[in-house]
Amino acid sequence: MLQIGALGLAAGLAGCAQGRSRPTLRAxxxxxxxxWRRQLPAPWRFEPLSGSTPFQTPWPNPTDLLALTDGWWSSLTPDQLQSVAAPALAARLGALGQRFLEDAPPEWRSKLLxxxxxxxxxxFRREGRALPPADDGWMTLLDPALKGKVLLPASPRLLISLADHMDRSDGLRRLRQAAISFDDRYGLNWLLQGDARVAVLPLQRCMQALKRDPRLTAVLPNSGSPLHWTLLARPAGTAEPLPQAWVSEAWTPPLLTRxxxxxxxxxxxxEELLEAGGRIATDLxxxxxxxxxxxLxxxxLYxxxxxxxLRLQQRWSTSAP
Structure with a gap:
């Protein structure tokens, strides 16, 4: 009887443990x-968000941490979030990360990491022996030889910002004329299948293709580039602290190196990045x-x-080819 009782108690405790919700990261x-995602420590778990508006509330329960790119930032409001409360991690940021927070709207600074x-x-996808154009910065996209062969992001605001870094008053209209399509998700497919000659993509999305396909060459303009940020945010309703050790692991070799x-x-x-960059392919x-x-x-794009x-909408409307 004692053994049966002990087994029953153990089963009951296990049932209680399984019934408790586990802290959940969604993205x-x-x-x-x-x-990195696979290193998320227990009891945390990852659950994907899907659909065309993945950050639309109400979020599934529980949602204790969100990961998003800056392209989804406008889907959130400051009151939906609380402070990330991770001063030790914020103190590790370099100049670029510090500038991101300093230049962010004040109501957001404590709520994003x-x-x-x-x-x-x-x-660029090379055709035959032809080499990609020399680095003329973003003006390269207006090369007449590339008209109708440029794959651009689907963000009008990003395209307006690129046009603002071109030495042409009609840069936005000409940029739109150059496009074969506006497609973030399948940009590499357009390029690899031969429909486009050049695509504008975040480096992290095309790095593996650059390693595998000798036809591809990437150029980071010396004049600078828009940045694609990955951010963590804590929903206002969670009591779970941000898993700081998990973030720190990604910021420390050997995972940082990989x-x-x-x-x-x-x-x-x-200095930390240079020290950890030994496994980066030499040509990349x-x-x-x-x-x-x-x-610098x-x-x-905040x-x-x-x-x-309203101003951006007007510019986009008046720049139609």
Whole structure:
């Protein structure tokens, strides 16, 4: 009887443990490198968000941590989040990560932790022996030889920002004329299948293809580039602290070294990145770890104000080819 009672007690305790909800990180499946995501410590678990509006509330219960890129930032409001409360991690940020937070709207600064950054690059597919054009910066996209062969991101705001870095008053209209399509998700497919000659993509999304396919060459303009940020945020309703040891692991070799080799760049001090960058392919090293002055010319697209939205909409409308 005693043994039966003990077994019953053990089963009851196990049932209680299984019944408790586990802290849950949610994000679209492609936001975080799988190499890092798999290191999420117990009892945490990862559950993907899906659909065309993955961050629309109400979020599934429980949702204790969100991972998003800056492209989804405007889907959230500050009151939906609480402080990330991770001062030790914030103190480790390098100049680029610190600048991201300092330049962010004040109501957001304590509620987001930048954990990764990737520059947008020009990815060329070589035809025969022809080499990609010399680095004319983003003006390269207006080369008449590339008209109708340019694959661009689906973000009008990003395209407006690229046009603003071109030495042409009609840069936005000509950029739209050059496009074969506007497609973030399947940009590499367009390029590899021969429909496009050049695509504008975050480096982290094309790094593996650059390693595998000798036809592909990437250029990071010396004039600077828009930045693609990966962010962590804590929903307002959670009592779970951010798993800081998990983030710290991604920011420390050997995992840091492996992530850099995949083109995923934590916003740490440059010295730490250089020291950990030994596994980056030699011909791709300047893309992952460009000179400091290139980072200084890079820019971030913060959520626009209502007035900015109207101005951007008007510019987009009047630039139609």
């Amino acid at each position: 679209p499946a492609d936001i975080l490198p799988s190499l 930048p954990v990764g950054v990737s520059p947008y690059v020009l990815v 992530l850099l080799a995949q083109g995923w760049i934590p916003p740490l001090p440059r 090293r300047d893309l992952v770890l460009p000179p400091q002055e290139v980072w 010319r890079a820019w971030t 959520p626009p104000t209502a007035a900015e939205v």
